[in-house]
Amino acid sequence: MFKVSIITLSDKGYEGKREDVTGKTLVEFFNNTNLYEVVSYKLIKDDKDMLKDEIIKICDNNIADLIITNGGTGFSKRDITPEATKEVIEREIPGISEYMRMESSKITKRAILSRGVSGIRNNSIIINLPGSPKGAIENLNFVIDILPHGIEILSGQATECATKIQK
Numbered sequence: 001m002f003k004v005s006i007i008t009l010s011d012k013g014y015e016g017k018r019e020d021v022t023g024k025t026l027v028e029f030f031n032n033t034n035l036y037e038v039v040s041y042k043l044i045k046d047d048k049d050m051l052k053d054e055i056i057k058i059c060d061n062n063i064a065d066l067i068i069t070n071g072g073t074g075f076s077k078r079d080i081t082p083e084a085t086k087e088v089i090e091r092e093i094p095g096i097s098e099y100m101r102m103e104s105s106k107i108t109k110r111a112i113l114s115r116g117v118s119g120i121r122n123n124s125i126i127i128n129l130p131g132s133p134k135g136a137i138e139n140l141n142f143v144i145d146i147l148p149h150g151i152e153i154l155s156g157q158a159t160e161c162a163t164k165i166q167k
Contacts, residue, residue, distance in 0.1 A: 002151050004030050005040040005064035007054055009071035009081055010131065014045035022070045025133040029140065035148060039064055046072050051084040059088075059121040065151045067124055068140070071131035073116040081128050082115045089119030089126060093150075096127060100139040107138065123155050 008023035020043050030036040040063060044050045051069070058064050072081030086092075096118035104111035116128030116139075125147065129136040152158045 001037045002035055002066060002148060003039045003064040004036045004066045004068060005058045006030075006038060006042070007051065007067065007069045008041075008043045008131075009046050009051060009069060010043065011045045011078060013043050022131055022133045022136050026068060026070060026129075026136060026140070029137060033144075036066070046078040046080055048080045048084045048087075051081065052088050055085065055088050055121065055126060059124040059126075062123060064124055065155065066147060067126040068129060069126070070129045070136045073114050073128050073130055075113065075115075079115070082117045085117050085119060085126055085128055089117075089121050091120045093118040093120060093125065096143055100129075100142050103142045104135070104139055111135075120154060125150055125154065 006023055006026050008020045010018060010020060012018035013020045023041060023043060027038050027041055030038050040058065042054060044054060055067060058067055069081050069085070072079045097116050100116070101111050101114055104114070114130055116130070118125070118127045120126070127143070129139050149158075
């Protein structure tokens with residue numbers, strides 16, 4: 001089982017003025033798989049330092065193999081998720097975010113406005129998803145099947161099949 005941490009960024013959710021539907025939807029999504037276990041879920045305000053601290057804590061303490069953020073990837077002045085993520089990752093994984101935007105743009109052209117990024121810190125993959133439940137699940141579905149391979153390679157536990165492909 002791969003360990004997943006979910007972080008929702010929402011000022012209104014953090015203040016108790018709005019329910020975090022997207023975060024709960026993502027928890028349910030992962031709990032309905034046989035490959036992933038949600039080991040942490042946190043709702044924070046749109047604050048760069050709070051997000052950076054949370055990602056660093058999860059990665060540097062090997063709490064999760066995969067960190068999924070949702071929210072904060074748009075054009076609002078408070079949307080800081082990509083900037084915070086870029087400040088803490090060690091390496092970017094542009095293909096994940098590019099592919100999600102490309103596939104999502106087939107559903108809505110507004111997808112190209114997403115600024116989400118993906119990257120690696122220590123042995124964790126971090127992926128920024130949109131804040132809407134529909135957008136988050138759609139984007140996750142585009143890449144969910146390839147993530148186990150990436151996690152295995154990152155952790156040094158690549159499957160026999162993956163090892164053969166790399167040779």
